[in-house]
Amino acid sequence: MESRELEQAFGKYPSVTLPSVPVESRGSYDERLNRILEAAMVVIASEGYSNASMRAVAKAANVSLAGLYHYFTNKEHILFLIQFRTFTFLLNSLRERLHGVDEPVEQLRVMVKSHVGYFATHMSALKVCSHELDLLSGEAFTEIRQVRVEYYQATRSIIDRVIDKHAPESHLDRHVVTMSLFSMLNWLYRWYAPGQERSPSGLANQILSIFLGGAIGAANIEVESEGKTQPARD
């Protein structure tokens, strides 16, 4: 058995390789805020939001505990900023890259490559977005939810076009199909650590292949399947 990949998949999380950029006190307000956010992402990604104390974030960001409250109204605010910025970037980035791409399968490739690529370079951010999805509430939650829904819908419409074009008779529930793709992408933080033998770009292609053609591609397997409205069989 390949023990290293099992180590990665079932050991503790792949390490996030903190770039050890000490937060310098120079720079504009926005630059300083970004640096603090970067440090906060690493702490929250590795400890979890609830276990990540403001004191730990302050230490990682080279700021005093009280100094944090110059940039954030409270702890939730940090999580909100991380999630809002990440999801917004993901959405805008997807829309930009989609410009001029018309073929549905090609659009899907763009989506997967974009997402995996961003994941590979911002693992902490995407881990926080995947793992701490439900900790916000009220307005903050609603606002982020809006961006997530738009990201879903953009992806869903691509998937719709792919299926309409290449498998119009498909009996698959397209919401389930879409969530399956997001599952593969959102679960990455649990097992994937970029390495030279498994590059982000190669991984994106593999995910695309699996999602489009499944594990056995064009082979002709009869998968007896109930339509989504039929009752359960057992």
Add this chain to the structure above:
Amino acid sequence: MESRELEQAFGKYPSVTLPSVPVESRGSYDERLNRILEAAMVVIASEGYSNASMRAVAKAANVSLAGLYHYFTNKEHILFLIQFRTFTFLLNSLRERLHGVDEPVEQLRVMVKSHVGYFATHMSALKVCSHELDLLSGEAFTEIRQVRVEYYQATRSIIDRVIDKHAPESHLDRHVVTMSLFSMLNWLYRWYAPGQERSPSGLANQILSIFLGGAIGAANIEVESEGKTQPARD
């Protein structure tokens, strides 16, 4: 847009419908422990392990705070028991159901149906197992990891047989393929709530279809793909 499924996928978690079984003080030690564990699973699933206080667990289980320590040495012990029992049950259940099933695809169907079926009836348990995977450490972590690895390997060997039989020339990285299946299963707790229009059994079939045949099934799409050892393209 189908707003209810978006509500489920992007709203707060599907509610876990606490069966409101008050922990009765009668029964054997094991029965009482099981009831407390059941209550703890619901609390931990809805609040998260770190936010689930021993006081909240005690209240949900109708036991005093100090009384909890008659059954558990500490808080981690509760999490350990939940995870160990769930993963062990999942593994044993899979092995039992596999008896007498020889066809690889049929074995895979058994695996997916078994997992989804258990998920549908024990959402809290599987949510705790999916979401709080990395909170244990030391011996407890190692012990649970062992069970998880066995569950992975059982699934991996099924997938190997499926690919060897139906797509022997496949270029896919089989670890990635296996983790993709687990991604779909482990991410379920984020969006799936069993309902009559999307039964557990129907969902299992859909996941199986997507995993085996992909979104477009046998349609002939060229998915340009780098082998897993080739360098990244961009």
Add this chain to the structure above:
DNA sequence: CCATTCACCGAACGACCGTTCGGCTCATAC
């Protein structure tokens, strides 16, 4: 030169946390 604002900090507050301790009740054993 002085007033104001910004950026930041040390120290503290009250709330809540996991855990422990001493003691209570009640069924069983002798």
Add this chain to the structure above:
DNA sequence: GTATGAGCCGAACGGTCGTTCGGTGAATGG
């Protein structure tokens, strides 16, 4: 009848948490 132990609890302990308050020193504007 009394000793024993299991099962359970109220109360408290020390610690950590998020947050706030009152301040300092440097930069800025008039």
